[in-house]
Amino acid sequence: MFQIDCPWCGPRDQQEFSYAGEGGIQRPQDPSATTDAEWADYLFMRRNPRGMHHEQWRHVHGCGQFFQVTRHTVTYRIESIRRMGESAAAGGESS
Amino acid sequence: MNNRYSIFSLARNALSHHEKWGRAWRSAEPQPEYDVVIIGAGGHGLATAYYLAREHGITNVAVVEKGWLGGGNTARNTTIVRSNYLYDESAHLFEKSLKLWEGLSQELNYNVMFSQRGVYNLGHTLQEMRDIHRRVNANRLNGIDGEVVNAEQIKRAVPYLNTSPNARYPILGSSFQPRAGTARHDGVAWGFARAADARGVDIIENCEVTNILRDGGRVTGVETTRGTIKAKKVGIVVAGHSGVLADMAGFRLPIESHPLQALVSEPVKPILDTVIMSNAVHGYISQSDKGELVIGAGIDSYTGYGQRGSFNIIEDTLAAIKELFPVFSRMRMLRHWGGIVDITPDATPIIGKTPVENLFINCGWGTGGFKATPGSGWVFAHTLATGEPHPINAAFSLDRYTTGYLVDEHGAAGVAH
Numbered sequence: 001m002f003q004i005d006c007p008w009c010g011p012r013d014q015q016e017f018s019y020a021g022e023g024g025i026q027r028p029q030d031p032s033a034t035t036d037a038e039w040a041d042y043l044f045m046r047r048n049p050r051g052m053h054h055e056q057w058r059h060v061h062g063c064g065q066f067f068q069v070t071r072h073t074v075t076y077r078i079e080s081i082r083r084m085g086e087s088a089a090a091g092g093e094s095s
Numbered sequence: 096m097n098n099r100y101s102i103f104s105l106a107r108n109a110l111s112h113h114e115k116w117g118r119a120w121r122s123a124e125p126q127p128e129y130d131v132v133i134i135g136a137g138g139h140g141l142a143t144a145y146y147l148a149r150e151h152g153i154t155n156v157a158v159v160e161k162g163w164l165g166g167g168n169t170a171r172n173t174t175i176v177r178s179n180y181l182y183d184e185s186a187h188l189f190e191k192s193l194k195l196w197e198g199l200s201q202e203l204n205y206n207v208m209f210s211q212r213g214v215y216n217l218g219h220t221l222q223e224m225r226d227i228h229r230r231v232n233a234n235r236l237n238g239i240d241g242e243v244v245n246a247e248q249i250k251r252a253v254p255y256l257n258t259s260p261n262a263r264y265p266i267l268g269s270s271f272q273p274r275a276g277t278a279r280h281d282g283v284a285w286g287f288a289r290a291a292d293a294r295g296v297d298i299i300e301n302c303e304v305t306n307i308l309r310d311g312g313r314v315t316g317v318e319t320t321r322g323t324i325k326a327k328k329v330g331i332v333v334a335g336h337s338g339v340l341a342d343m344a345g346f347r348l349p350i351e352s353h354p355l356q357a358l359v360s361e362p363v364k365p366i367l368d369t370v371i372m373s374n375a376v377h378g379y380i381s382q383s384d385k386g387e388l389v390i391g392a393g394i395d396s397y398t399g400y401g402q403r404g405s406f407n408i409i410e411d412t413l414a415a416i417k418e419l420f421p422v423f424s425r426m427r428m429l430r431h432w433g434g435i436v437d438i439t440p441d442a443t444p445i446i447g448k449t450p451v452e453n454l455f456i457n458c459g460w461g462t463g464g465f466k467a468t469p470g471s472g473w474v475f476a477h478t479l480a481t482g483e484p485h486p487i488n489a490a491f492s493l494d495r496y497t498t499g500y501l502v503d504e505h506g507a508a509g510v511a512h
Contacts (some may be wrong), residue, residue, distance in 0.1 A: 001405040015407045019396040022351075039496040044349035044440050050337035050400045073352075074400045 002076050007083045008063045020056035022046050023068050050074060102208075117491050118507035119285060120292035125299050131156045131479055132317055132326035134304050134340060135158030137462065138169040138280075139318060139457060140332035141287035141298070142472020143479065145203075148294035150473070151480035156296045157326075159319060161303035165284030168334045171402075171434030172465040173357050173379065173391040175370055176301060177214045177275035179234050179241050184490040184502045185235040185443060191487055192470025193239075193274060199469055205286030208384065212369045214272050215249060217419075219264040219375035226506060227270045232488050234272070241272045253369060255422045264376050276368060277381055277389075277461045283468055307344040307454065314344070314454040330479050335400065335435025337458035346450045348458070349496050350437045353394040354404035355462055356412075358431035360423075362386030371419060378415030388426060390416055394462060403433040436462050441501040446475055446488040455479055456493070 005011045028034045028042055047053070053073045058066045068086070070079040098104075098117050108116055131147060133140045136158045147153045160166075176196055178189035200206050218224040219366035227243055234241040245268045258266050288298055299321070307329065310342040316325035331340045335352040336377035362385050372379035379391045395404040409431060417424050439445060439459040444467070446457045457475040460467060474488040485491065490502055 001407060010493060013407075014397075014405060021396075036497045040349075041347065044496040045347035046338070046349065046351050048348070048351050048398060049342075050336070050339050050352075055398070071397075073398055076397075076399060076401055 002078070004057060004069065004078065005081050006059045006065070007067050007081055008065050009059060012059070012062060016059060017057045018060045020058045020066060023054045023056045024050075025050040052079060054077060102429065109463075119289040120298055123157070123297035123299050125157065125159070125302060125319070125324050126297065128316075128325040130326070131299070131328045131330065132324055133157075133158045133330045133332055134317065135331070135333040136164045136284075136288070136298055136300065137166075137167050137299075137332065137334065138165065138284050138287065138468035139334075139460070139471045139475070140211050141165075141284055141291055141433075142468050143330060143332060143457065143475045144296045144298075144472075145287045145291040145294070145504055146473045146476035147480060148291060148296055150476055153480055154295035156291075157299055157324060158291070158296060159299045159300070159302045159304060159317070159324070161246065161320075163300050164288055164298060165281055166459055168434040168436065169280055169284045169468075171355075171432055172280060172328060173381070173389050174277045174383075174465060175275070175371075175379065175391075176270050176278055176466040178207070178239050178466070179214070179216070179230060179270060179272045179275070180504055181230050181233050181506055182504060183237060185504050186234065186239055187487050188240050188474070188491070189305075189467060190237065191473065192467045195469035196278065196475060198273075199283075199286070201234045201288040203290045205282065205289055206279075207282045209276065209322075210278070210384075211274050211276040212381075214275035214370040214372065215244075215253070215269040215351065217249075217269045217371065218267050218373070219373065221267070223375060224267050227268065230506065231270050239272070240274050241270055244269050244271050253367070253371065255366060255420055256371065257419060257421055262418070273434040274440075275370065277383075278465075280465060287423050287468075287472070302398040304340065304343070306433070307340065307451075309344065309451055309454075312450075313452040328455065328479055328482075330475060331449075331454070331456045332457065332475070334437050334458065334460065334464065337437050340455070341449070344449065344454055345452050345489065348445070348456075349397050349440055349494070350445075350459055352400055352435050353397070353434040353438055354399045354401060355390045355394045355436045356404040356408055356433045358388040358390050358392075358409060358412075358428050359383070360390070360426040361429050363388070366422075373415065373419060376415035376418050378412045378419065380416055380420070385430065388423065394438065399431070400435055401493060402435060436460075438462070438463075440496070442504045443502040444471070444491055446471065447478055447484045447492040449493060453482075
């Protein structure tokens, strides 16, 4: 169990949040022009690193906001937390 | 096998006070080259090596393991074995495995303590009961045993289960698979290791793969902490770390690794002679031969390689168990642990080719891989030996995520493993 410092509400137990998957995945701009392989890569393939992971969380039992987290997947230590739309450079280092 | 276990070897060793039992398998040194290198000496990897030797006569095989044998998810599950999966593809795969389980102790000359004590999958809502009926019917069409039982029948079979209609989540009925049960998790790894070793397979522990060597899109071997090992074919069977190995070989997987926790209570006298699983309250429980209650949880929602999860998951799981068995409310928990499970989007494994020639992968078993240990090894050995999947695992290819032919087993995989 760890705490997450919600950028809107402040530090709360991780239990108040739901994990919302890998961050920074972009939907292909022109879906009809992508190949099946590119679409599968966008839809299903994940980095799943052992180390720093750029991910999204949502404060479901709080403000309801989505935000970005950079977290280490072995130590579970959180490196940085940013609001949606804030660049990695503004809030810390990205993976 | 020159070191065959039997009543006679037991009596013979009793004469020397059981101090002269030989090693069950050799501690092999890595050779420069093998026909097949299997990465990961868990149950699935060792079963693969065994069936390569047994079914295909390929014995120039190494199983390399970064830690110790069977120290990953093989040692971290709740040992439940069943085959009541909904879709034909998964039903055939898990039933193949269950059939192998049924003869495994004799086959390996090693007691894997496979106990067909049956598994109940409880239904707490009308919709769950409809799903249970559908699943049991599908199972029976595939020749898999199963029946739908009502709350009264469950009450007779498991008197301590709270079947009161006044329960917060009343039990309306259940599916029951009589041939399902549990096995001794470590014994499975040790039995396969011993039997594979006896057929000439090298099992190399403390040998971490650091790179997968390739030449023009074809695998040529592995770089390890104990030197380079060349190989004609390589199989990756590393569960939670599959993505790390895939990254070394330059391709991506539709897998996220999550912590999955389980715990056991203090040992008590026999009280539960079957396996109870509930998707709705989200917990599953059986009793080991030592007397401990073995309790399994759901995964932690976040990705993690830490082999530990969050306390609230344990709390929720024990609340679920207490809902089912109020009589266990004062049991003390003895140990708890986490494993790293490799979750695919369709809750179904990937067993087959990779984009790299002669490199094969067996992963994505997620929360339910233990039950598949022999079957997984059997089909993966076929895939490694022939270069093509067996009809049983043909549907479990990596390219199903491109073709869209997913095998969505969230219903049958559910909690419960």
